[in-house]
Amino acid sequence: MDFGSINPVLLIAALLVASTPILLAAIGELVVERSGVLNLGVEGMMIVGAVTGFIVTVETQVPAVGFVAGALGAMVLSLIFGVLTQVFLSNQVATGLGLTLFGLGVSALMGQQYAQMRTPVSPRWEFFGLNETPVLGPILFNQHPVVYLSLFLVAAVWWFLRSTRRGMILRAVGENHDAAHALGYSVIGTRFAAIAFGGACAGLGGAFLSLVIVPQWTDGMTAGRGWIALAIVVFASWKAWRVLLGAYLFGGVSVLQLNLQAAGFAIPVELLSMSPYLITILVLVIISSDRRRASANAPASLGRPFHASG
Amino acid sequence: MTPLFQIEGLTKAYPGVVANDDVSFSIGKGEVHALLGENGAGKSTLVKMIYGLVRPDSGTMRFEDASYTPASPHEARQAGIAMVFQHFSLFDALDVAENVALGMEDPPPKKTLAARIREVSEAYGLPLNPARLVGDLSAGERQRVEIVRCLLQDPKLLIMDEPTSVLTPQEVKILFETLRKLQSEGTSILYISHKLEEIRSLCDHATILRLGKVVGEAKPRDVSARDLAAMMVGAELKVPQAQPHESGAVALALKHLSVASASAFGTPLRDVSLELRKGEVLGIGGVAGNGQDELLAVLSGEQRTTPAAVELDGTPIGALGPVERRAMGLLAAPEERLGHAAAPDMSLYENAALSGWLRKGMVRGKLIDWKKARGFASEIINVFDVRTPGTGTAARALSGGNLQKFVIGREILQDPDVLVVNQPTWGVDAAAASAIRQALLDLTAKGAAVLVISQDLDELMEISTRFAALNEGRLSAPQPTRDLTIEAIGLMMGGAHGMETAHG
Numbered sequence: 001m002d003f004g005s006i007n008p009v010l011l012i013a014a015l016l017v018a019s020t021p022i023l024l025a026a027i028g029e030l031v032v033e034r035s036g037v038l039n040l041g042v043e044g045m046m047i048v049g050a051v052t053g054f055i056v057t058v059e060t061q062v063p064a065v066g067f068v069a070g071a072l073g074a075m076v077l078s079l080i081f082g083v084l085t086q087v088f089l090s091n092q093v094a095t096g097l098g099l100t101l102f103g104l105g106v107s108a109l110m111g112q113q114y115a116q117m118r119t120p121v122s123p124r125w126e127f128f129g130l131n132e133t134p135v136l137g138p139i140l141f142n143q144h145p146v147v148y149l150s151l152f153l154v155a156a157v158w159w160f161l162r163s164t165r166r167g168m169i170l171r172a173v174g175e176n177h178d179a180a181h182a183l184g185y186s187v188i189g190t191r192f193a194a195i196a197f198g199g200a201c202a203g204l205g206g207a208f209l210s211l212v213i214v215p216q217w218t219d220g221m222t223a224g225r226g227w228i229a230l231a232i233v234v235f236a237s238w239k240a241w242r243v244l245l246g247a248y249l250f251g252g253v254s255v256l257q258l259n260l261q262a263a264g265f266a267i268p269v270e271l272l273s274m275s276p277y278l279i280t281i282l283v284l285v286i287i288s289s290d291r292r293r294a295s296a297n298a299p300a301s302l303g304r305p306f307h308a309s310g
Numbered sequence: 311m312t313p314l315f316q317i318e319g320l321t322k323a324y325p326g327v328v329a330n331d332d333v334s335f336s337i338g339k340g341e342v343h344a345l346l347g348e349n350g351a352g353k354s355t356l357v358k359m360i361y362g363l364v365r366p367d368s369g370t371m372r373f374e375d376a377s378y379t380p381a382s383p384h385e386a387r388q389a390g391i392a393m394v395f396q397h398f399s400l401f402d403a404l405d406v407a408e409n410v411a412l413g414m415e416d417p418p419p420k421k422t423l424a425a426r427i428r429e430v431s432e433a434y435g436l437p438l439n440p441a442r443l444v445g446d447l448s449a450g451e452r453q454r455v456e457i458v459r460c461l462l463q464d465p466k467l468l469i470m471d472e473p474t475s476v477l478t479p480q481e482v483k484i485l486f487e488t489l490r491k492l493q494s495e496g497t498s499i500l501y502i503s504h505k506l507e508e509i510r511s512l513c514d515h516a517t518i519l520r521l522g523k524v525v526g527e528a529k530p531r532d533v534s535a536r537d538l539a540a541m542m543v544g545a546e547l548k549v550p551q552a553q554p555h556e557s558g559a560v561a562l563a564l565k566h567l568s569v570a571s572a573s574a575f576g577t578p579l580r581d582v583s584l585e586l587r588k589g590e591v592l593g594i595g596g597v598a599g600n601g602q603d604e605l606l607a608v609l610s611g612e613q614r615t616t617p618a619a620v621e622l623d624g625t626p627i628g629a630l631g632p633v634e635r636r637a638m639g640l641l642a643a644p645e646e647r648l649g650h651a652a653a654p655d656m657s658l659y660e661n662a663a664l665s666g667w668l669r670k671g672m673v674r675g676k677l678i679d680w681k682k683a684r685g686f687a688s689e690i691i692n693v694f695d696v697r698t699p700g701t702g703t704a705a706r707a708l709s710g711g712n713l714q715k716f717v718i719g720r721e722i723l724q725d726p727d728v729l730v731v732n733q734p735t736w737g738v739d740a741a742a743a744s745a746i747r748q749a750l751l752d753l754t755a756k757g758a759a760v761l762v763i764s765q766d767l768d769e770l771m772e773i774s775t776r777f778a779a780l781n782e783g784r785l786s787a788p789q790p791t792r793d794l795t796i797e798a799i800g801l802m803m804g805g806a807h808g809m810e811t812a813h814g
Contacts, residue, residue, distance in 0.1 A: 165411070165417070168404070168408055168411065168412065169412065171401075171403070171404065172401050172404065172408075172412050175401040175402065175403050175404060176399075176400070176401050176402070178397075178399075179395075179398070179399035179400060179401060180401075180412075181363075182363065182383070182395060182399045183383055183399055183412055183413055184362065184363075184382045184383030184384045184386075184387075185412075297403075299403075300402065300403065
């Protein structure tokens with residue numbers, strides 16, 4: 001057992017990387033749920049993003065194109081969900097679960113040929129040498145561009161929901177879709193846009209997993225990260241900054257437990273591997289334990305189908 | 311003078327029902343025009359067409375001498391038409407300023423908007439704090455939000471859909487002053503209601519709708535409320551008659567009951583005490599959201615309390631559930647028909663069995679006697695004149711009024727010793743409402759005690775022996791109804807509700 005082998009600076013730098021897929025998926029799902037739609041297909045969209053991103057990068061040898069393709073691939077999948085739930089009024093829970101199962105299956109099919117392949121490594125940003133600064137350098141100034149993009153998206157979503165008219169309309173649609181309709185706002189249109197954004201974010205997160213973190217294609221490589229993202233959105237009370245906290249907490253514990261395993265810490269490996277899931281959910285449950293407040297934060301129309309009457 | 315707004319031959323049909331059939335009328339500049347009719351007369355469809363939410367099948371509308379065919383509420387607002395909705399078009403989790411901004415075409419930045427909300431709301435005697443969450447406001451304040459939203463757009467025509475159904479008498483007075491002020495500034499108002507006295511005091515002209523057709527026009531100030539009612543209903547109304555009898559011993563008592571609400575925007579009950587006597591109707595009034603649902607839950611047994619807080623014939627029952635209370639003769643009918651009083655997708659006889667199995671002996675061993683259940687359902691249908699193809703119809707398929715007759719009748723026919731009902735005639739046409747009230751009175755003549763929670767003051771005045779009001783979860787001391795004036799009732803309900811808090 002040797003704590004000395006764990007370098008806190010590298011740990012935090014690795015934490016930001018490990019958290020990014022979940023953060024991206026969660027911030028997308030936050031927007032979807034704020035518009036009143038419950039899309040349980042996050043896991044499926046992530047893995048489709050992971051496989052399309054990987055395939056396109058292998059074929060083009062350009063990681064940036066791969067990321068865009070991953071986001072687009074998952075967006076297409078999310079739009080299937082959109083058509084089924086918003087146009088044909090199918091049950092959102094069942095359709096979302098179906099989306100996850102479909103995504104897992106179709107990604108395995110698509111990825112068959114690509115299992116042992118490698119992709120070109122996309123470079124990290126270095127900020128004109130700032131990455132050489134001790135401590136802060138490796139953490140803040142030497143990350144993959146998508147890590148910065150994910151942080152930017154959190155801030156952008158927070159600002160969009162708080163300060164823009166479109167954001168206000170989106171919250172209104174999620175809060176009371178009948179009233180929003182009566183005032184002349186397009187409930188279906190708003191929700192489609194939100195679902196597409198959520199899909200793109202989940203896909204980007206999946207592509208980050210297969211292009212940067214692992215980087216390889218394996219069946220079912222998202223390993224439940226989509227479900228954690230869903231849980232984080234709920235326990236974060238649908239607030240953007242708390243989603244950031246939840247995602248980094250999960251990433252932090254994941255990285256820490258790997259380090260502890262490597263350091264030969266005397267805790268059963270099984271316990272260590274379940275710890276990120278356990279601790280993240282525990283902490284977020286405690287944060288949102290005020291039941292009355294939590295239920296008031298939930299978008300009031302969440303999961304309810306909308307049909308314009310009369 | 312050419313009218314500001316004119317509709318000609320407007321028709322809209324839905325599968326199986328013609329909601330509006332060849333409706334025509336016109337509204338002059340600065341005129342307050344009443345649209346009078348019962349539930350289901352087609353008033354709502356008509357205003358939805360004017361506001362661009364529904365497109366008419368045929369007919370034309372003209373606004374300011376130009377053809378007017380709104381494809382959406384945006385176009386209606388741009389033309390200068392604003393609307394205050396019956397079921398508020400508000401968002402609980404958003405603040406007042408955001409709610410106002412959502413109803414405007416081109417809202418100014420938030421700071422300017424907040425200042426304008428304060429300015430306009432003070433000018434019209436409707437104080438509002440733009441930063442408060444709408445979910446925390448009283449019904450009267452919520453309506454102020456809707457009205458201020460309209461006023462900020464300087465509408466030429468303001469549509470008001472049943473605006474007074476949630477207000478105390480004092481708040482109604484303030485609203486009418488606002489509307490008269492608007493009228494004097496040249497704004498036309500289309501006022502929709504079925505409350506005759508209001509229309510007589512406020513409106514210049516009335517168009518009366520029945521079953522989607524215009525059946526008459528009148529100058530409300532020149533005709534009696536009775537004549538207006540006859541035009542609206544199409545027949546003379548029977549007024550429920552109570553047979554004179556004495557009130558007896560205390561049947562149901564609440565003792566210093568305080569309960570937190572189960573829902574986030576609900577109201578807790580605060581130190582509620584009451585005694586309900588055999589043979590009387592105790593009416594409980596109050597603006598919606600002041601603890602009515604919580605009170606019903608406590609009495610029905612959905613919400614348990616300490617045993618001694620609720621007593622039935624002297625027996626503490628606070629800790630007992632609905633089934634045990636039913637066995638002891640305490641029955642309850644909640645307000646929400648679909649999903650609370652009735653299971654929407656189950657048939658009428660299944661719904662009859664869900665509530666009546668115990669007192670009507672429908673269970674033998676562990677098995678349900680469906681024959682008896684069907685028999686009970688058809689008894690309800692016959693006695694209460696429920697219009698339905700049969701006992702196998704799903705509850706969801708019935709119109710609101712018919713289902714209401716069914717769920718109230720279901721409890722009444724189980725011969726309760728104590729019956730608690732919330733909004734017994736909500737959304738029911740006048741003739742059926744009168745029949746339900748008569749049935750409640752007949753129950754008391756047989757010695758049962760009845761507690762009626764309602765927002766319809768006229769209804770409570772008509773049938774209750776004593777009256778009390780709920781205000782922010784507190785119950786006023788009950789007063790004999792015949793000694794009460796409308797002023798006194800308004801004060802019991804909390805006067806102009808939330809007036810002080812709105813200044814804060």
